[in-house]
Amino acid sequence: MMVRYAVFVLAAALAAPAGALAQAYKPSRTVELVVHTGPGGGSDVLGRALSVMAEREKLLPVRMVVVNKPGGNSAVAAAYLSEKRGDPNTLGLFTGVWLQTPLVSPEAKVTLKDLTPIARLVLEPAVIAVKADAPYKTLAEFIAAAKKNPGALKQSGGSNTSRDNVVRQLLQKSTGARWVFISFPGGGERIAALIGGHVDIMVIEPEEAGEHIRAGNMRVLAQISEHRLPGYPNVPTLKEAGFDVPVVPQVRGMVAPPGIPKVNVAYWEDFCRRLTRTPSWQKYIADNQFEDGYQNAADLTAFYEEFTGRMRDILKDAGVKILR
C-alpha cells in the first residue's frame, strides 16, 4: 500500500514541477464549484467557506461561486459535471456518497472514475458515542452486551450505505455481535434519538459530540481514526480498543469534468495544495476536528480504486445489492 503511494508521489514529482505547469493555465472567468447538497448541506458549507478562503488568501485570479445541484444522492451533480466535458471553469466537491451511490443505484451512471480527479482535501474522523448514563464504559462492554442479546441493542445513523453502517458491519463481522441499525435522515434526529434514550449507540462527528460530552449527555467509547484526535486524547482508537477493523474515513475532495487538459489538472491540484497550507484552512480543519487529507490527483485515483473495492465488499456483506 505505502509502496504504491510512494511510487505515485514520486512519479508525480518527477513528471511535473507543479509550479511551472501551473503558469500555463489560469481560470479566465468565475469558477463554478458544484456541490451535491442544497444550501446548508455539508458540502455546500465547505464550498462556501472554501470560496471565502480562496478570496481572503488571494489564491485565485477570479471568483469562485458555489452551484447547488442537489438530487439523486449526488447523481445529479455528477451527471452535471460529466456534461460539462472539457469546461475549464467548472469544478465539483465530492464526498464518499459520490463513490457509493453509483454502486447501488442503477440510475446513477456517472462514477468518480468518469470525472477528472483533482485532489483529496479532508478526512473526517468520527467517534463512537453512547448516552452518558449507559452501562457500557468501553466498546468491548458494548460488544459483549450485544452478543449476549443479539438484535436488542440499537444504533442510530444515516442510510445503510453511510459510514455509520459500514463501521457497524465491520465491527459485527469481526466480533460476531449483532445489533440493529436504524436510519434517520437528519443528523439532528440521530443525536436526539441517542440522548433521548431511544437508541443505544451512534457514530458521530467529533466536533458535534464534544459539546454533548461537555454537558454530560454523552460518553465516547472509541474513535474511528488512525491516531488519537487532539480533542480526544484519552479515548482509544478502534485498534487500541482491541478491534482491528479498517478505519473508514469520510472523504471530501475536488473533481473536474472529464476531458480536462493536464495543465488544468496541475493548476487545480496546486490550488488545493496551496489552499490546504493557508492558516484559514488550518483553522477551519482544527475548528471542525477534521484531518488534513490532502492528496494529489494520482494518489486520489489510487485511493478511489482501493476505497471502492473495499466498499463493495462491505456493502455486499450488509446485504446491499451491488451494481457496478
Added chain:
Amino acid sequence: MEILTGLLHGFAVAFEPSNLLWCFVGVFLGTVVGILPGLGPPATIAMLLPLTFSMNPAGAIIMLAGIYYGAKYGGSTTSILMNVPGESASVVTCIDGYQMAKKGRAGAALGIAAIASFVAGTVGVLGLMLVAPPLAKFALSFSSPEYFALMSLGLALVVLLAGRSIVKALLAALVGLWIASVGTDLFSTTSRFTFGRMELLSGIDFVVVAIGVFALGEVFSNMETREDATLIPMPKGIRNLLPTWQDMKDSRFAFLNGSVVGFLVGTLPGGGSTIASFLSYGLEKAVSRRKDQFGTGVIEGVAAPEGANNSETGGALVPLLTLGIPGSGTTAILLAALVLWGFKPGPLFIPEHPDLFWGLVASMYIGNVMLLVLNLPLVPLFAQVLRTPVYMLYPLILGVSMVGVYSASGSMFDLTLLMVFGLLGYLMRKLDYPAAPLILGLALGSGMERALRQSLMMSQGSLSILVSRPISAVMLALALLVLMIPLFGKFNAWRLRALEA
C-alpha cells in the same frame, strides 16, 4: 428574575444601532424571499453566509434569524393572491386564502396573515425565552413511535379536508402518499418508482407538486372558460383592504391555536413548519362552528396556518440553541453558521453566550414589530396585483410558478414535473377531487413511513410499541377520534331526518 435581567441585557444588545440595522436588513430580506416562490430562507442564508464572516456574531445571527422568520411573513402573499405557495409552510394558506381573494377579500386575507404572523411569532419568542430548556427535554422523549402517531393524527385530518366526497379525498391522499414514496429508500438504498431517472432518486420536491397542483391547475382550468376578461373583484376603499373587527374576532381562536401548535411542533426535531401549519388548520376546522365553510374562504383558515408557521420559528430555535440539534433545513444552516463563526452550539451555548442568546431573543421581539409595520402597509399595494386583467394575471401566475421552481433547484426536469402536476391538478379539478388531501399525503408520507419502520426496528417487529408508549397512544386515539368526525355528522343528519319524519 434571571429571565428579566437576561432580557434587559438582550435589549441592550439588540438596540445597538448596528444590530438594529442588521435586524431590519434580515427581516426585509426575509419578507422579499418569502414573497418570491422558490427561493427560500435556507438558500438565502447560505448565500449570505460568506458575508457574515466579517460581521460581529451578534449582528450576524440577528440578521440570519430575521431572514428565517421574516420569510414566514412574506410566504402568504403569493399563496393568497395567486394560489402559488411562496414557501412549503404556506401551502395550507392557499386553501382559504386564494378563495378569499376570489371573493374580493384579498386585503383582509393578507392583513390577517400579517397580524396572525405577528401574534404567533411573538408568542413563539416568548416560548423560546421562558420554557426552552425544559421543553427541549420533553421534545427528546419524542421518538419514532410518537412521530408516527403525530403524522397519523395529521393524516387523519384528511377527512376534514375532504370536499363533498370522503372517498375522493382518501384517493387523493393515497396518490399523495405514493408520490412521497418516489426516490431512494433510506433504509435499503433501493430505488422506488424512479423509472430510470436519476433526478427522481432523491424524490419529488414537495413545493413543485404544491405549485403545480394549486397554481397551474387553477391556470389551466381557467384557460378553458371562454368568458371575457373578468377581473377578480377588488374591494373599494382603503377600509375594505384590511381585516375588519369581525375578522379579528373570528380569528381569536386561530391566533391561539396557531401559536401553540406551531411552537410545540417546532420544538420537535422531526417536526417542521409544513406539518405545523396543516395541524393547526385541521384543529381550527375540527373545533369550528362553521366547518362546512372551510375551503370557501374563511378568515380563520388563513390565520391559523400563518400563525403556526411563524410560531414554529421560535419553536425550532429551542432544540438548536439548547441542544445544538437542528430540526429543519434552515436551522441546520444556522447551526453551520454558528460553527463557522467559531461557536460551539450545544447544551452549554446559552449559559456560555448569554449575549448572543438574549440579544437574539430581544431582536426577535423587535423584528416581529418591524415586520408588522413593514407588511401591513404593503397589503393594499399587493392587493393591487388583482387589478391585472385575467388574461394577463394567469400568464403572470404561470411565469411566477416556473421561475419559482427553477430558481429553487435550477433543474429543467423539475419544470417538466411542474407541468405534469399542473395537468394532474387540472384533471382533479375537472373530476372534483380535492387537492389538499393529496398535498397532505405528500407532506406526511415519507416521514410517516420512516417513523413506522424505525418504530418496528426498535421493537424488533412488534406493533405494540405504538400503543405502549403514552404520548403515542394518546395521539393515535385522537387520530381515531378525528376519523370519526364525519360519522358523527352523518349520524346527526340521520337523527335529524328521523326526528323530522
